[in-house]
Amino acid sequence: MEVSGKVVIVTGASSGMGEATARLAHEQGARLVLAARRSDRLSVLAGELPGALVVRTDVTSAPAVDELRDRALAEFGTIDVLVNNAGQGLHVPLLEVDQGDFQAVWELNVMAPLVLMQAVVPAMAAQGSGVIVNVSSGTSLRVIPGLGAYAATKSALNMLSQVARVELGPKGIVVSLVYPGITDTEFHLTLRAGRFSGGAAGIPAASPKLVAETILDAIRTGQAEVGVPHAAPN
Numbered sequence: 001m002e003v004s005g006k007v008v009i010v011t012g013a014s015s016g017m018g019e020a021t022a023r024l025a026h027e028q029g030a031r032l033v034l035a036a037r038r039s040d041r042l043s044v045l046a047g048e049l050p051g052a053l054v055v056r057t058d059v060t061s062a063p064a065v066d067e068l069r070d071r072a073l074a075e076f077g078t079i080d081v082l083v084n085n086a087g088q089g090l091h092v093p094l095l096e097v098d099q100g101d102f103q104a105v106w107e108l109n110v111m112a113p114l115v116l117m118q119a120v121v122p123a124m125a126a127q128g129s130g131v132i133v134n135v136s137s138g139t140s141l142r143v144i145p146g147l148g149a150y151a152a153t154k155s156a157l158n159m160l161s162q163v164a165r166v167e168l169g170p171k172g173i174v175v176s177l178v179y180p181g182i183t184d185t186e187f188h189l190t191l192r193a194g195r196f197s198g199g200a201a202g203i204p205a206a207s208p209k210l211v212a213e214t215i216l217d218a219i220r221t222g223q224a225e226v227g228v229p230h231a232a233p234n
């Protein structure tokens with residue numbers, strides 16, 4: 001799908017990859033719906049992206065997700081693309097994983113993307129087309145000590161996405177996965193617990209813009225799974 005003229009919801013648009021994706025999609029003519037909790041940041045971004053709609057959203061709240069969907073439809077009449085990007089890391093060895101932390105990251109990285117898909121699919125199905133991109137992580141494709149809990153949430157997201165692709169295909173909805181590696185965002189400063197221990201030696205962090213280009217490529221091509229080139233896993 002070409003995003004020009006299309007209504008694109010981006011979660012986690014207040015920073016990092018989500019912000020970069022919103023900027024690039026806007027450049028390509030999309031009509032943006034910007035979702036995150038920090039509405040001050042979203043408002044500043046919307047000031048630079050004329051026509052963008054800001055909806056302050058905690059994606060772990062089902063009523064807030066319904067409101068996001070309803071406000072997008074009220075403003076634009078349709079939803080063409082959902083980029084499930086909001087997420088958080090939990091970078092501690094398994095024996096140190098706090099159950100509350102794991103539950104919170106599970107709610108954000110797994111449950112919220114599912115609830116968001118459930119929220120937008122009826123509108124997409126009614127028009128017979130739609131694209132959903134779920135932002136996973138290269139960590140879900142490898143065994144990395146210290147990242148097991150986070151990688152488990154992204155592995156669960158991978159399976160939800162792969163099954164959704166098959167289930168929703170007959171409705172004209174394409175579901176894709178993007179696997180970023182280490183990317184230069186606020187992610188490592190806002191981990192639920194633990195700390196960033198550095199990437200694979202010699203492999204530089206990718207820019208959020210590179211990930212945004214990959215996400216826009218996934219929307220355009222409808223490929224099932226897309227890695228971000230030249231990036232270490234994280």
Ligand SMILES: NC(=O)c1ccc[n+]([C@@H]2O[C@H](COP(=O)([O-])OP(=O)(O)OC[C@H]3O[C@@H](n4cnc5c(N)ncnc54)[C@H](OP(=O)(O)O)[C@@H]3O)[C@@H](O)[C@H]2O)c1
Nearest residue numbers: 012014015016017037038058059086087182183185186187
């Ligand atoms: N950076 C990396 O190295 C890396 C690598 C692989 C995968 N990823 C994945 O890439 C995605 C984007 O991360 P990033 O690197 O761009 O990190 P980031 O700059 O920290 O952005 C995370 C975004 O998620 C939003 N968010 C967090 N909790 C939320 C909630 N409850 N409701 C709504 N929005 C929420 C944040 O907005 P608010 O705080 O304003 O709500 C923020 O906009 C995540 O899914 C992450 O797991 C990152």
